[in-house]
Amino acid sequence: MIIKRRNLSNAISIANYFLYLVLIIIVFDVLVLNKWLGFGYPRHYQQENIERYPSPYVEFTGKPDTKDHNEYGFRGPSFKESKQNDLKIAFFGGSTGYYGDPPIPNIVNKELEKLTGLSVFVANYSVVSSNHRQHLHGIIEFLPQFKPDIVIFYGGHNETLQSASYDPRPGYPYNYFYRAETSPLVKLLIENSAIIGEIDKRMGVFTGYEKLRREQQPFSDGWNTRMVEKYFETLRLANSVASVIESQRFGKTRFFAFYQPYQVPKELLSAHNDIKNKISLIKYVFDVSSEFDILGKEIYSDIVHVNQLANEVMGTKIAQIIVKELQLEKAPIEK
Numbered sequence: 551m552i553i554k555r556r557n558l559s560n561a562i563s564i565a566n567y568f569l570y571l572v573l574i575i576i577v578f579d580v581l582v583l584n585k586w587l588g589f590g591y592p593r594h595y596q597q598e599n600i601e602r603y604p605s606p607y608v609e610f611t612g613k614p615d616t617k618d619h620n621e622y623g624f625r626g627p628s629f630k631e632s633k634q635n636d637l638k639i640a641f642f643g644g645s646t647g648y649y650g651d652p653p654i655p656n657i658v659n660k661e662l663e664k665l666t667g668l669s670v671f672v673a674n675y676s677v678v679s680s681n682h683r684q685h686l687h688g689i690i691e692f693l694p695q696f697k698p699d700i701v702i703f704y705g706g707h708n709e710t711l712q713s714a715s716y717d718p719r720p721g722y723p724y725n726y727f728y729r730a731e732t733s734p735l736v737k738l739l740i741e742n743s744a745i746i747g748e749i750d751k752r753m754g755v756f757t758g759y760e761k762l763r764r765e766q767q768p769f770s771d772g773w774n775t776r777m778v779e780k781y782f783e784t785l786r787l788a789n790s791v792a793s794v795i796e797s798q799r800f801g802k803t804r805f806f807a808f809y810q811p812y813q814v815p816k817e818l819l820s821a822h823n824d825i826k827n828k829i830s831l832i833k834y835v836f837d838v839s840s841e842f843d844i845l846g847k848e849i850y851s852d853i854v855h856v857n858q859l860a861n862e863v864m865g866t867k868i869a870q871i872i873v874k875e876l877q878l879e880k881a882p883i884e885k
Contacts, residue, residue, distance in 0.1 A: 629696035636671040642685035647676030657865025714768035720780035774821040
């Protein structure tokens with residue numbers, strides 16, 4: 551009897567020891583590794599920050615009325631502040647349209663006023679990590695009431711290379727697999743456990759990310775073809791949607807898309823060249839992907855983001871193309 555009690559007491563002690571050990575590991579995992587040291591699953595997927603904030607239909611915008619964001623969550627003033635006679639332009643892009651001091655849309659604004667002599671108002675609808683499929687929905691959600699004269703899409707990287715690195719389905723928001731398709735329980739675990747988060751970051755087993763990559767096969771011939779098709783399908787739809795919106799100046803809104811520069815890896819080179827070739831056949835799409843070649847690679851801070859000099863070059867180039875296409879040159883001064 552004494553031996554049985556002793557064995558039971560030892561079992562309870564061992565169980566208590568393991569319980570304490572588990573509690574210590576959990577505390578260390580959640581508080582030290584995750585909260586204090588920042589290990590775990592990338593936090594940008596959670597989409598609860600200033601630059602990516604949940605928004606219906608378009609998935610995310612910036613957080614409204616924060617920093618220099620307007621009431622819709624976009625950087626800078628909204629069309630509500632435009633004047634009756636302004637040439638009104640809506641500029642959609644990803645982070646390359648959002649970042650900058652000033653960003654590219656502001657430079658386009660300044661250059662167009664200089665080239666045309668008109669009062670110009672460019673509303674910046676760029677959102678960090680967003681792609682043109684989201685921008686397509688943005689036209690519908692944000693523009694008809696303001697009757698813009700021109701809609702600009704500036705991108706290329708988020709529609710191609712970003713898909714290979716995040717949600718691999720062409721046209722999907724970069725974090726759709728996580729925000730829309732990962733279960734609440736899995737999110738709870740990987741957002742609070744550095745250990746589980748690090749495992750999924752490397753293996754994609756809990757979110758199903760690795761399964762998606764096996765299905766999609768980024769950079770394969772089939773994936774490249776689907777990605778290119780989705781890019782041009784989105785631009786065709788955007789042109790069709792924009793062209794039915796009323797414009798005070800042109801009757802109907804004009805649409806222009808610009809394929810931006812980025813450092814193209816060899817795995818994407820064939821698709822990149824395919825895009826460039828197809829652009830030459832479409833009157834409202836313009837290839838500006840070589841515009842930075844003369845500036846050298848030192849303008850890049852990573853594979854797509856550039857310094858302010860390059861922003862100035864691109865903003866000027868976009869303005870020049872718009873002026874030429876719409877024949878908005880400033881009337882010469884009579885002597």
